[in-house]
Amino acid sequence: MHPAVQLNSVSKRYGSRPIVHDLSFTVERNEIVGFLGPNGAGKTTTMRMIAGFTTASAGQVLVCGFDMATQNHEAARKLGYLPEQPPLYDTLEVSQYLRFVAAVKGLQKSEIPRELDRVMSACRLETVVRREIYKLSKGYRQRVGLAQALLGSPDVLLLDEPTAGLDPGQIQETREVIRSFGAQHAVLLSTHILPEVTMICQRVAIINNGRLLAIDSPASLQQASEDSNNVALEVTAPAAELEQELRSLTGVLAVSTHPVPARPGVLRVACHVDGGEGAEARIARAVASRWELHRLERQQPTLENIFLRYVAQGEAKGKGQQ
Amino acid sequence: MSGVLAIYRKEMLSYFRSPIAYFVVAVFLLGTGYFFLYNIFMTGVGTMDETFQSMGIFLMTVTPVISMRLFSAEYSAKTMELLMTLPLRPWQIVLGKFLGAASMLLLMTAATGVNLIPLYLYGNPETKTILSGYIGFILLGLACLSLGQLFSALTQNQIVAALITVPVLLGLWFVGHVQSFQNSYALRDFFGYISLSLHFGDFIRGLVRSEAIVYYLVVCAIALVLNSAYLQWRR
Numbered sequence: 001m002h003p004a005v006q007l008n009s010v011s012k013r014y015g016s017r018p019i020v021h022d023l024s025f026t027v028e029r030n031e032i033v034g035f036l037g038p039n040g041a042g043k044t045t046t047m048r049m050i051a052g053f054t055t056a057s058a059g060q061v062l063v064c065g066f067d068m069a070t071q072n073h074e075a076a077r078k079l080g081y082l083p084e085q086p087p088l089y090d091t092l093e094v095s096q097y098l099r100f101v102a103a104v105k106g107l108q109k110s111e112i113p114r115e116l117d118r119v120m121s122a123c124r125l126e127t128v129v130r131r132e133i134y135k136l137s138k139g140y141r142q143r144v145g146l147a148q149a150l151l152g153s154p155d156v157l158l159l160d161e162p163t164a165g166l167d168p169g170q171i172q173e174t175r176e177v178i179r180s181f182g183a184q185h186a187v188l189l190s191t192h193i194l195p196e197v198t199m200i201c202q203r204v205a206i207i208n209n210g211r212l213l214a215i216d217s218p219a220s221l222q223q224a225s226e227d228s229n230n231v232a233l234e235v236t237a238p239a240a241e242l243e244q245e246l247r248s249l250t251g252v253l254a255v256s257t258h259p260v261p262a263r264p265g266v267l268r269v270a271c272h273v274d275g276g277e278g279a280e281a282r283i284a285r286a287v288a289s290r291w292e293l294h295r296l297e298r299q300q301p302t303l304e305n306i307f308l309r310y311v312a313q314g315e316a317k318g319k320g321q322q
Numbered sequence: 323m324s325g326v327l328a329i330y331r332k333e334m335l336s337y338f339r340s341p342i343a344y345f346v347v348a349v350f351l352l353g354t355g356y357f358f359l360y361n362i363f364m365t366g367v368g369t370m371d372e373t374f375q376s377m378g379i380f381l382m383t384v385t386p387v388i389s390m391r392l393f394s395a396e397y398s399a400k401t402m403e404l405l406m407t408l409p410l411r412p413w414q415i416v417l418g419k420f421l422g423a424a425s426m427l428l429l430m431t432a433a434t435g436v437n438l439i440p441l442y443l444y445g446n447p448e449t450k451t452i453l454s455g456y457i458g459f460i461l462l463g464l465a466c467l468s469l470g471q472l473f474s475a476l477t478q479n480q481i482v483a484a485l486i487t488v489p490v491l492l493g494l495w496f497v498g499h500v501q502s503f504q505n506s507y508a509l510r511d512f513f514g515y516i517s518l519s520l521h522f523g524d525f526i527r528g529l530v531r532s533e534a535i536v537y538y539l540v541v542c543a544i545a546l547v548l549n550s551a552y553l554q555w556r557r
Contacts, residue, residue, distance in 0.1 A: 076408060
């Protein structure tokens with residue numbers, strides 16, 4: 001069986017300006033892949049190439065085995081796409097708009113009402129069915145956009161920043177919709193919100209300057225970054241002596257101390273440690289034997305840190321190549 | 323064909339859910355009503371000849387108002403991204419939109435039928451000539467709409483789309499007048515053949531010539547094919 005989405009060495013340039021370079025990755029069926037990258041990284045362009053809105057300058061985009069360059073129409077039948085800005089017809093009512101999209105997607109007339117009910121209930125649109133789209137709030141507009149993408153249960157769902165502009169409650173609901181949809185279909189989701197990726201994605205693709213920097217599960221990416229862990233502690237101690245003591249310990253790479261405001265004498269210390277075992281225990285023993293230790297915790301690398309590290313590495317590599 | 327129909331239905335809904343359709347039809351009826359009354363009272367002859375002539379020129383400024391939004395509005399509202407990623411081929415989008423605009427034209431044309439009531443009540447007009455005039459008027463309108471739709475696809479600004487369409491249509495309308503300044507027969511024939519107004523003149527006089535019908539249909543076909551090709555190229 002073909003992967004839901006397959007990119008083979010895809011590049012895109014506008015005139016002489018390269019946007020995406022030699023991008024290759026796949027999204028399997030029943031998988032939610034997060035697409036992370038800073039602004040201008042090439043996420044939207046990549047999404048547009050997969051959706052068939054723009055064609056790749058080089059390489060091949062396959063959706064369920066259909067080549068976007070030559071079998072665009074067949075591939076489009078497999079896709080549901082929510083662009084960065086929801087594509088809505090302001091003068092139409094929500095139900096009229098969804099009915100239009102359902103008809104274009106080739107749904108049978110008899111099944112359209114049932115399908116409309118399904119997506120409207122999934123996206124919580126029941127209360128605005130008869131409302132004109134221009135009267136809707138940003139959150140509702142986003143949800144109408146998501147509803148049109150879900151129509152016809154497409155094999156592949158492409159979502160460009162689906163939770164942008166939603167309030168926390170709506171974000172939660174939308175994530176739930178995506179999670180349940182992703183249990184049976186493929187979802188590629190671009191986002192800036194890093195916790196979103198850890199919460200709902202099985203794999204994460206990190207992209208910057210149009211290049212793929214990493215693609216793996218959030219857990220593996222975190223694991224790969226264990227060597228850059230930090231240990232944070234709060235101690236009542238003289239700064240110079242404490243720093244000297246900590247630096248003498250095995251596995252401690254760097255130490256920085258800051259006084260805690262409103263707690264005289266207490267220092268907040270960040271120890272940069274290597275990936276070896278027992279660093280926290282050694283630090284705890286050394287500190288507790290001489291001073292008063294209030295708090296000690298090993299900080300797991302957040303996806304945010306991993307993301308920033310990959311982006312920084314990618315930029316350094318790019319400069320090196322130049 | 324279901325894709326074309328879906329686009330067509332969406333277009334018709336959009337026309338009647340915004341004030342554009344009502345406004346354009348109202349302005350068109352006011353204008354044609356004025357031309358009709360003016361011509362009847364000035365000439366005292368119970369025909370539609372002069373009225374059709376005025377309606378023809380009026381069409382050069384009214385059709386761009388209908389066509390200017392066809393693609394420009396889709397670009398500016400970012401809905402083109404939806405149309406181009408749904409299972410639709412560019413020609414289906416182009417044809418669906420054109421049929422919607424053509425329906426508006428037919429509606430406007432049908433509404434001018436109100437002028438015929440006093441004409442038949444108090445005069446003795448030639449029905450065949452009037453029918454031929456209407457056929458010409460609709461064909462002329464279709465050609466104008468197809469060109470307007472093509473120009474609308476070139477820009478995301480509706481005003482710019484209209485500002486390109488009006489001079490092109492007026493140019494094609496008045497190009498027939500250049501005929502008399504030409505010594506070369508080939509050029510005279512050429513300017514006559516590409517003129518929107520000269521072919522329309524035949525219909526007004528009651529001549530339904532296949533050459534004129536083919537001319538308008540060819541203009542539509544060229545504009546719609548270029549329109550589809552442009553959408554495909556934009557990918």
